Amino acid sequence: MTMKTSFAFALAGLALVVLALAPLVLPDYWTGVLLGMTGYVTLATAWALFSGPTRYVSLATVAFFGVGAYTVAVLNEVMPYPLVLLCAAGIGMTMALLVGLSTLRLAGVYFVIFTFGLAELVRQTVSWWEVNVTYTMGRYVFLPFEGRHIYWQLLVLAAVTLLISWAIGRSRIGLALKALGDDETVAAHAGVDVTRIKLLLFVISATIITLVGAIQAPRWTYIEPSIVFNPTVSFMTLIMALLGGAMRLWGPLVGAVPLFLLFEWLSVSFPDHFSIILGLLFILIVFVMPNGVLAKFDDLRKGNRA
Amino acid sequence: MSAQLKITNLHKRFGGLVAVKDVSFNLHPGEVVGLLGPNGSGKTTVMNMISGALTCDAGRVNVNGVDLTRMKPHRVAKHGVARTFQLVRPLPTLSVAENVLLSLAFGRKRHWGREARDLVEEKLAFVGLAGRGDEQVGNLTYIDQKRMEMARALASEPSLLLLDEWLAGLNPSELRIGIDLVQHLQGQGMTVLLVEHIMEAVRALCSRCIVMSAGEVIAEGPSAEVLDQPVVIKAYLGDDHA
Numbered sequence: 001m002t003m004k005t006s007f008a009f010a011l012a013g014l015a016l017v018v019l020a021l022a023p024l025v026l027p028d029y030w031t032g033v034l035l036g037m038t039g040y041v042t043l044a045t046a047w048a049l050f051s052g053p054t055r056y057v058s059l060a061t062v063a064f065f066g067v068g069a070y071t072v073a074v075l076n077e078v079m080p081y082p083l084v085l086l087c088a089a090g091i092g093m094t095m096a097l098l099v100g101l102s103t104l105r106l107a108g109v110y111f112v113i114f115t116f117g118l119a120e121l122v123r124q125t126v127s128w129w130e131v132n133v134t135y136t137m138g139r140y141v142f143l144p145f146e147g148r149h150i151y152w153q154l155l156v157l158a159a160v161t162l163l164i165s166w167a168i169g170r171s172r173i174g175l176a177l178k179a180l181g182d183d184e185t186v187a188a189h190a191g192v193d194v195t196r197i198k199l200l201l202f203v204i205s206a207t208i209i210t211l212v213g214a215i216q217a218p219r220w221t222y223i224e225p226s227i228v229f230n231p232t233v234s235f236m237t238l239i240m241a242l243l244g245g246a247m248r249l250w251g252p253l254v255g256a257v258p259l260f261l262l263f264e265w266l267s268v269s270f271p272d273h274f275s276i277i278l279g280l281l282f283i284l285i286v287f288v289m290p291n292g293v294l295a296k297f298d299d300l301r302k303g304n305r306a
Numbered sequence: 307m308s309a310q311l312k313i314t315n316l317h318k319r320f321g322g323l324v325a326v327k328d329v330s331f332n333l334h335p336g337e338v339v340g341l342l343g344p345n346g347s348g349k350t351t352v353m354n355m356i357s358g359a360l361t362c363d364a365g366r367v368n369v370n371g372v373d374l375t376r377m378k379p380h381r382v383a384k385h386g387v388a389r390t391f392q393l394v395r396p397l398p399t400l401s402v403a404e405n406v407l408l409s410l411a412f413g414r415k416r417h418w419g420r421e422a423r424d425l426v427e428e429k430l431a432f433v434g435l436a437g438r439g440d441e442q443v444g445n446l447t448y449i450d451q452k453r454m455e456m457a458r459a460l461a462s463e464p465s466l467l468l469l470d471e472w473l474a475g476l477n478p479s480e481l482r483i484g485i486d487l488v489q490h491l492q493g494q495g496m497t498v499l500l501v502e503h504i505m506e507a508v509r510a511l512c513s514r515c516i517v518m519s520a521g522e523v524i525a526e527g528p529s530a531e532v533l534d535q536p537v538v539i540k541a542y543l544g545d546d547h548a
Contacts, residue, residue: 172411172418175400179408182397189357191383191412191462247399 016159023148035151035219037260039212042158043233044240044252046208049165050201051238052246053177056107059234060099060115063122064092064206066229068213070126073139073223081143085214092210093203100202104195116231123229130225138224145218153215161208165249173197178247235278236263243285245292254293308371310335310497311356311466316365318351325351327521329365333466338488338498340508340529343518344542349501350392352518353468356499357389358382369466384414388464390472394451396443402454403439406430406461413462429457433487449480456487467491467498473507485510505533517541 019038023031043061051058071088079087103114130136168174180187180194188194213228220227236259244255259281267274289296309332318326326348333339341349354360356367358379367374374382388409397405406426410417417425430436433453438446446454452472459467473484481504488511491498502508508515508529515532517525519541525532532538 172416175404175408175411178399178404179397182399183395185359185379186391186395186397187408188379189359189383189389190409190458191380191414192408193378193380 012159012162016155020152020155023151028147031147031151033261033264035147035154035216036264037257038151038154038158039216040236040240040260041253041256042154042161042212043209043237044244044256045158045161045165046205046212047237048241048246048252049161049168049208050198050205052241052248052251053174053181054198054201055181056104056198056202057112057238058115058202059112059231059238060118060206061209061234061237062229062231063115063119064096064209065213065233066119066126066225067095067122068092068210068215069217069220069223069228070139070213070225071210072143072214072217073141076141076143076217085211088210088214089207093207095210096203096206097199099206100199104198104202116234119229119231119234123225126229127225138222140222141218141220143218147219150215150219154212157208157211157215162249162253164204164208168201169249173200177201232275232278235282239278239282239285243289243293245294248292248294251292251294309333309368310337310370311499312366312368313352313356314366314368316352316355316367317363318348318355318360319363324521326355326362329518329521329523331516331523331526333497333499335465335497336492336495337513338492338500338511340512340515341499341501341518342503342508342515342538343524346520347518347541348521349518350470351521353389353470353499353501356382357387357468380412383409383412383462383464386414386463386465387468388413388459388462388466389468390452390455390459390470392470392474394448394455396446396451396454398442398444400443401439402430402435402441402443402446403427405443405454406439406457409458409461413464415463425461429461430454432460432490433457434483449476449483452476452484453487460491465497467496469498469500469502471501471503473502473504481507509533 019034022034026034043065047058047061050056068088071091072084075084075087099118103111106114176187176192176197179190180192180197184194217223240256240259241252242255243259244253245251266277270277311333314330316326316329329352341352343349351360355362358374358377358381361376365375369385369387372385374385374387397408400408403426406429407422410422410425426439427436430439433456435450435453435457443451443454456472469488473481476484485507488498492511500512512529514527515529516523517532517538524541525535525538
């Protein structure tokens with residue numbers, strides 16, 4: 001490991017410790033904000049793991065997120081909590097495997113549309129099942145967690161996700177991902193098993209997203225499909241990753257932190273115009289910084305030097 | 307001498323069009339062979355069926371005694387077949403070195419780390435791009451992109467190299483450089499199948515030629531003889547010139 005990486009690791013470790021201690025001194029409201037922010041940092045980083053280098057824009061985030069939350073809602077009284085999380089991860093993984101096998105052949109806009117449809121399909125299926133089979137609409141999650149407990153779990157997941165992203169970025173899989181994002185044919189002829197690598201990353205990404213949903217479930221206490229399958233989650237994740245730069249390790253985090261704070265403020269101050277502002281922001285980011293803030297900084301730096 | 311590439315009765319149809327019809331030929335180890343023919347005669351389709359980009363409807367592709375028929379491209383690459391593309395296809399988000407590294411990492415021997423970096427530099431030096439690994443491929447000139455693509459193909463450590471019009475679009479002095487490079491490979495014992503329209507290059511490089519027209523092999527033999535056959539001239543230039 002070089003000096004520079006050791007230093008970066010030390011710094012990241014220190015930041016993690018400070019963030020972990022924060023709820024002990026902060027008021028509950030701010031712990032809640034940190035919790036939500038960490039959730040989105042994890043979602044955006046996990047989303048970018050697959051969609052960043054491959055450029056397969058997925059709107060299925062909330063499908064996995066919601067499945068995670070619902071798994072906890074259904075199983076939390078049946079088995080111990082760690083086992084519930086394991087089940088959620090397993091279900092997310094299986095679903096990603098099935099979806100991936102059947103759709104990663106789709107390219108461009110077809111993939112986007114499919115993933116959006118998938119989220120809606122899952123939501124409708126869960127609703128139908130609850131109404132017609134279990135005769136419940138909405139479930140209660142009673143777990144003895146306070147905000148900070150959920151926050152700590154998310155913090156660990158966020159750290160693990162960033163670690164995975166870092167490790168993949170410097171592995172041959174990371175190189176293959178960038179290559180197939182550029183040109184799948186060339187990558188295949190260079191010896192890359194394109195389908196397998198796409199599937200692998202899609203599954204890793206989706207499993208993490210499922211876990212975010214599962215860990216956050218106790219926060220709502222009451223869960224129903226329209227809450228946990230809200231498409232806004234998919235859009236926010238996407239826009240955060242794009243703002244920071246989906247091709248970079250820290251990009252999604254850099255995008256998620258300010259946008260989460262902004263959305264938090266907007267949803268309190270302008271609850272009725274929230275969606276409009278979200279849409280406008282989306283357009284603005286794609287037009288002004290298609291490669292994200294970090295790439296923009298690099299460009300500016302290069303520009304100044306030249 | 308056993309054949310390195312053995313193609314038997316290869317057949318490919320696109321809808322109603324028969325693109326390749328009953329094509330058979332062999333390449334022996336260390337041979338550089340030209341695959342010629344007018345546009346649309348099925349040369350690239352044959353190349354694509356060897357490299358796995360297309361699957362054949364009938365027939366067999368055998369390389370080094372291994373049956374590669376209908377194998378996926380990434381597996382064909384691992385069996386020692388590398389290719390370049392008719393139009394250069396650099397990977398723009400990767401640096402020059404990373405483009406080459408890709409084939410080393412996923413080729414026959416799966417190199418990685420320090421050893422792979424040394425090999426990248428070796429491949430780049432071979433094609434004349436020594437010390438230029440950190441550049442963006444977008445900044446390379448056309449001939450340098452072609453060089454990079456050659457280095458990328460060689461990095462998977464192939465025993466058979468498929469060059470699809472690799473020399474097309476070069477100016478005369480660049481063409482000289484390109485021909486020298488292929489000759490250099492030939493000197494190292496590489497087997498090469500070359501789709502090419504530039505006769506100067508074909509005469510300089512290929513001991514043997516296979517000529518296709520309308521999906522069929524119409525002539526085959528030593529270059530000097532084949533290129534002067536009336537049937538070949540007719541296929542290229544039409545009846546008046548035969």
